Amino acid sequence: MKKKFWLFPLLVCILMLTGCGKSLSDQSVLKNVKQSNTITWGVKGDVKLFGLIDVRDGQQKGFDVDMAKAITKHILGPKGRAEFVTTTSQSRVPLLKNGNVDAVIATMTITPERKKVISFSNSYFDAGQSLLVPKSSKIKSIKDLAGKTVIGVVGSNSVDNVRKVAPKAKIIELQDYAQAMNALKSGQGDALTTDNGILFGLAVQNPSYEVRGGTFTVEPYGVAVNKGQTGFTKAVDKAVLEMQHSGEYNRLIKKWFGDVPGFNYKELYRR
Amino acid sequence: MSMIEFHDVQKYYGHFHALHDINLEIDEGETVVLIGPSGSGKSTLVRTVNGLESIQKGQLIVNGHDLSDPKTNLNILRSDVGMVFQHFNLYKNKDVLENIMLAPRIVSHIPEEENKKQAMELLEMVGLEKWAHNMPSQISGGQKQRVAIARTLAMKPKLILYDEPTSALDPEMIDDVLQVIKKVTSESGMTSLIVTHEMGFAKEVANRVIFMDQGQIVEDDDSSTFFKQPKTVRAQQFLSKIISH
Amino acid sequence: MINIFTKFSSQLLVGLGWTVLSSVIALFFSLIIGTVFAILEVLPNKVARVIGRAYVEILRNIPLLVITMFFYLVIPKYVIKIDGFTAGTIGLTLYTSAFIAETIRSGIQSVSGGQMEGARSTGMTYWQAMRYIILPQAFKIVIPPLGNQFVNLVKNSSVLAFVAGFDLMYQANSIASTTFDTINSYLVVGILYLIITMPLSYYMQHLEKKLA
Numbered sequence: 001m002k003k004k005f006w007l008f009p010l011l012v013c014i015l016m017l018t019g020c021g022k023s024l025s026d027q028s029v030l031k032n033v034k035q036s037n038t039i040t041w042g043v044k045g046d047v048k049l050f051g052l053i054d055v056r057d058g059q060q061k062g063f064d065v066d067m068a069k070a071i072t073k074h075i076l077g078p079k080g081r082a083e084f085v086t087t088t089s090q091s092r093v094p095l096l097k098n099g100n101v102d103a104v105i106a107t108m109t110i111t112p113e114r115k116k117v118i119s120f121s122n123s124y125f126d127a128g129q130s131l132l133v134p135k136s137s138k139i140k141s142i143k144d145l146a147g148k149t150v151i152g153v154v155g156s157n158s159v160d161n162v163r164k165v166a167p168k169a170k171i172i173e174l175q176d177y178a179q180a181m182n183a184l185k186s187g188q189g190d191a192l193t194t195d196n197g198i199l200f201g202l203a204v205q206n207p208s209y210e211v212r213g214g215t216f217t218v219e220p221y222g223v224a225v226n227k228g229q230t231g232f233t234k235a236v237d238k239a240v241l242e243m244q245h246s247g248e249y250n251r252l253i254k255k256w257f258g259d260v261p262g263f264n265y266k267e268l269y270r271r
Numbered sequence: 272m273s274m275i276e277f278h279d280v281q282k283y284y285g286h287f288h289a290l291h292d293i294n295l296e297i298d299e300g301e302t303v304v305l306i307g308p309s310g311s312g313k314s315t316l317v318r319t320v321n322g323l324e325s326i327q328k329g330q331l332i333v334n335g336h337d338l339s340d341p342k343t344n345l346n347i348l349r350s351d352v353g354m355v356f357q358h359f360n361l362y363k364n365k366d367v368l369e370n371i372m373l374a375p376r377i378v379s380h381i382p383e384e385e386n387k388k389q390a391m392e393l394l395e396m397v398g399l400e401k402w403a404h405n406m407p408s409q410i411s412g413g414q415k416q417r418v419a420i421a422r423t424l425a426m427k428p429k430l431i432l433y434d435e436p437t438s439a440l441d442p443e444m445i446d447d448v449l450q451v452i453k454k455v456t457s458e459s460g461m462t463s464l465i466v467t468h469e470m471g472f473a474k475e476v477a478n479r480v481i482f483m484d485q486g487q488i489v490e491d492d493d494s495s496t497f498f499k500q501p502k503t504v505r506a507q508q509f510l511s512k513i514i515s516h
Numbered sequence: 517m518i519n520i521f522t523k524f525s526s527q528l529l530v531g532l533g534w535t536v537l538s539s540v541i542a543l544f545f546s547l548i549i550g551t552v553f554a555i556l557e558v559l560p561n562k563v564a565r566v567i568g569r570a571y572v573e574i575l576r577n578i579p580l581l582v583i584t585m586f587f588y589l590v591i592p593k594y595v596i597k598i599d600g601f602t603a604g605t606i607g608l609t610l611y612t613s614a615f616i617a618e619t620i621r622s623g624i625q626s627v628s629g630g631q632m633e634g635a636r637s638t639g640m641t642y643w644q645a646m647r648y649i650i651l652p653q654a655f656k657i658v659i660p661p662l663g664n665q666f667v668n669l670v671k672n673s674s675v676l677a678f679v680a681g682f683d684l685m686y687q688a689n690s691i692a693s694t695t696f697d698t699i700n701s702y703l704v705v706g707i708l709y710l711i712i713t714m715p716l717s718y719y720m721q722h723l724e725k726k727l728a
Contacts, residue, residue, distance in 0.1 A: 089693065090689060090692065090693050093693075093696045093698075094692075094696075094698040097696070113694070114696070117696040118696075151680075154689045154690060154693055155689070155692075155693030156693075160694075172600060172680035173680055173686070173689070173690060174678070174679075174680055175677075175678055175689075179678070182589050183588070183589065183679075183680075185589075185593065186588065186589040186590070186592045186593045187592050187593065187597055188588065188589075188592060188599070188600065188680075321637055323633060323636070323637065345636075346636075346639050346640070346641050347639070349636065349637055349638065349639040350638070350639030351639075352637075353637070353638070354633075354637035356630065356633065356634065356637075358630055359634075360630040360631060360633055360634030360637075361634065362631065362634065362635065362648075362649050363631065363653060364649065364652045364653050364656070365648075365649075373638075373640075373648060374635075374638035374639060374640060377640065377644055377648065378638060378639040378640055378644070379639075419634075422638065423637075423638070426638055426639065
C-alpha cells in the first residue's frame with residue numbers, strides 16, 4: 001500500500017492539467033460550414049413540439065428542427081445540408097464548446113450567464129416560464145409554491161428562476177423532461193416548471209395535466225454559437241429575418257403550435 | 272443393553288447400493304473395530320450412526336433414538352455420540368482450547384469455569400496442555416487428532432465413532448494417537464466403534480471385530496477368534512494381504 | 517478547478533454528505549441482506565435455495581438505474597411515497613446485496629465441508645455451526661472481494677443523481693450546468709469520490725492483512 005500513496009497526488013496533477021486545456025477552435029465556423037456545405041445542429045430529442053425523436057424513423061422533429069433546416073437553406077442555399085445531434089440541457093453547451101456541433105437550437109433561453117461563455121443570435125422564439133400541474137392540483141400560480149416541491153431539469157435556467165420567484169419552494173433537478181414528467185406523475189413533486197412551449201408539449205402528451213398561472217418570466221430562445229463567431233451569428237440573424245418577412249416563420253409556428261389546446265399560437269406570429 | 276441396533280438397513284447413493292441388509296447390535300461398553308478393504312462401506316456405516324449419512328430402508332436405533340424416524344432430533348443424539356474424523360475437522364478459526372470448549376458451552380451450557388477446567392484436564396490427558404492457545408494450523412497432524420479426541424470427550428459422550436483416525440497421519444505420529452484412543456477406551460467404559468487399518472491396534476483394543484466387504488457385513492466375531500481363524504475366504508485374503516505388508 | 521472548489525464548497529460538501537450517508541446505509545444493509553441470501557443459497561432446503569438464487573440472479577442482472585427508477589417512479593405511485601434519496605439508496609442496497617450474496621456464498625462454499633461436519637457431530641445445530649464456525653471463516657475469505665463490492669457501491673451511489681438524491685454527482689451536474697465548466701466540475705467530484713474510496717480500499721487491505 002505504501003507504494004501506492006504517491007499515485008494519488010500524481011493522479012490529481014494529471015487531472016488538473018487536462019482540465020486546463022483549450023477546447024475552443026479558433027477557426028471560422030461560417031467558412032467551415034460553407035466548405036462542407038453542412039451545418040451540424042444540436043437539437044433536443046425529448047421535447048415535444050420543439051425537438052423530439054420520432055421512434056418510427058429516428059429523426060428529430062419539431063419547431064427547432066424545422067427552423068434549423070430553414071436557416072441552413074438560407075445560409076448555404078437550397079442544396080445545403082442540415083445534420084442533427086441530439087443534446088440535453090446539460091450537454092448542449094459542452095458539445096458546442098468542444099466543436100461537436102456548429103450551433104445549438106434547443107429551447108435555449110438567452111441569459112446573461114450563458115452569454116459569458118457562448119454567443120447567441122437574436123431571439124427566434126418568445127417563450128415564458130410556467131407551471132405544469134395535475135388537473136386536480138390546488139396550485140393556481142407561482143405564488144402557491146411555498147413548501148411545495150418543484151421539479152426542474154438540470155442545466156436549464158428555469159430552476160434558478162423559481163429560486164428567485166418562489167424561494168420557499170423545494171427544488172429537485174432531474175436529467176431530462178421525460179424523467180421530470182415521470183417524477184411528476186409518481187408524485188415526487190407538486191409541479192413541473194420550464195418554458196410554456198415545452199410544457200404545452202407535455203400537456204398534449206399527458207391529458208390529465210395542464211399548464212397553469214401564465215408565464216412569470218420572459219424566455220427569449222436564441223441560437224447558440226461559439227464566442228467570436230460573429231460572421232456565423234450574423235448569418236443566422238439574417239436568415240431568421242428573411243423567414244419572418246417571407247411568412248415562412250409564421251407557417252412553422254402554425255404547423256407546430258396551431259393545434260395546442262389553450263394556446264393562442266397567433267400571439268407568436270412575427271412580421 | 273444395546274447402544275446401536277441396525278435392522279435390515281439399506282443405504283443408497285442414487286443407484287449405488289452402499290449398505291446391504293445391515294443387521295448389527297452393539298452393546299454398551301463394547302469396543303468394536305470395523306475393518307475391510309477400501310470402498311467396503313465401513314465409513315458409510317459409521318457415518319449413519321450419528322446421522323451424517325441418512326438411511327433409505329430399515330431401522331437404526333442409537334442410544335434409544337430412532338434414526339429411521341425423520342422427526343428424531345439429531346442434535347440431541349449427536350451430543351451423546353462423539354465422532355473423530357480422518358481429517359480431524361478442527362475449527363480453523365478457533366484455538367485449541369476453544370475447539371474443546373465451544374460445544375460444551377453452546378450445546379450443553381456448562382458454566383464457563385467448569386468448562387475451562389475440564390478442557391485443560393482433557394488437554395493434559397492427551398498431552399497437549401502447552402498448546403492450548405495455538406491455532407490448529409500451528410500444530411502437527413497427530414496433535415490435531417489428539418485435540419479432536421479431547422474435543423469429542425468434552426461432550427461426555429456415551430459412544431465415540433472413530434472414522435479412520437490415523438489414516439491421514441505420518442507414520443511417526445500414529446502411535447501417539449493410538450495410545451490416546453487405547454487409554455480412552457480402556458479407562459472410560461464408553462462404547463467405541465472404530466474404523467481402522469491398523470491391525471495390531473485392532474487386535475489389542477477390540478473386543479469384537481466386524482469385517483465388511485462390498486457394503487455387507489461378512490464376519491462379526493470376537494477379536495481373538497477373528498484374527499486367529501477368520502471364517503470366510505474374503506476375510507482370510509484381506510488379513511493375509513494386510514499382514515504381509 | 518480550485519475556483520470551483522472554493523466557490524461551490526458548501527454545495528459540494530452537501531453532496532459529499534449525501535453520498536457518504538447513502539453509501540454507509542447501503543453498505544450496512546446490503547451486507548446484512550447479502551448474508552441472509554447467501555445463507556439461503558447454501559441451505560439444505562431446496563425451496564430456500566431457489567428463493568436465494570432467484571433473488572441474486574434477478575437483482576444482479578438488472579441495471580442499477582432500472583432498479584432505482586422502479587423505486588423512484590413506480591413505488592411512490594402505487595405503494596408509498598419515497599423521495600429520490602431514499603429510492604436511490606434502496607436501489608443501491610438491493611443491487612449491491614445481490615453481489616455481496618454471491619461473494620459470501622462462494623466464501624461459505626469454499627469453507628470445507630469437514631468444518632460443518634465437525635461442528636454438527638458435537639451436537640451443534642446448523643445455525644450454531646454457521647454462526648460460530650462457517651461464517652467467521654467465510655467472511656475472512658471474502659474480505660478482498662467484499663472490499664471491491666464496497667468501493668463499487670460508493671461509485672454506484674452516483675445513481676442518486678438521476679433521481680435528484682442531492683449526492684456528489686447531482687451537485688456536479690448542477691455546478692457544470694451553471695458554470696458551463698464541465699471538465700473541472702466533474703474533476704472536482706472525481707477527486708471527492710477518490711477521497712471516499714481510497715481510504716475505504718486501504719482499510720479493507722489493512723483488515724485483510726490483520727486477519728490473515
